[in-house]
Amino acid sequence: xxxxxxxxxxxxxxxxxxxxxxxxxxxxxxxxxxxxxxxxxxxxxxxxxxxxxxxxxxxxxxxxxxxxxxxxxxxxxxxxxxxxxxxxxxxxxxxxxxxxxxxxxxx
Numbered sequence: 001x002x003x004x005x006x007x008x009x010x011x012x013x014x015x016x017x018x019x020x021x022x023x024x025x026x027x028x029x030x031x032x033x034x035x036x037x038x039x040x041x042x043x044x045x046x047x048x049x050x051x052x053x054x055x056x057x058x059x060x061x062x063x064x065x066x067x068x069x070x071x072x073x074x075x076x077x078x079x080x081x082x083x084x085x086x087x088x089x090x091x092x093x094x095x096x097x098x099x100x101x102x103x104x105x106x107x
Contacts, residue, residue, distance in 0.1 A: 027042060029042075041084055043080060056071075056073075058071065068098055069098055069099075070095060070097060071095065071096050071097070071098045072094070073092070073093055073094040074092055074093065075090070075093050076089050
């Protein structure tokens with residue numbers, strides 16, 4: 001599983017984060033195929049502040065080009081560690097149909 005780059009970045013900012021808003025912070029995950037995973041999990045430490053996700057770019061190389069596929073976003077309080085195989089720990093917060101963009105690396 002992927003340890004959050006977001007957590008590491010926020011921790012490096014330290015207490016400054018408590019007083020300054022963070023805008024346009026991005027998190028990239030692997031684009032390596034064949035890892036037997038249908039998603040990415042990461043921790044986002046917000047230090048009591050709200051977190052707003054405004055977009056996702058995904059690698060759709062394994063999604064069928066014959067039609068759209070379901071994309072789902074789940075959250076849970078605390079770390080994902082120890083809960084990555086426990087579906088009951090997660091809450092579905094968003095879902096949509098996505099279609100692969102021909103020739104694109106990200107969609």
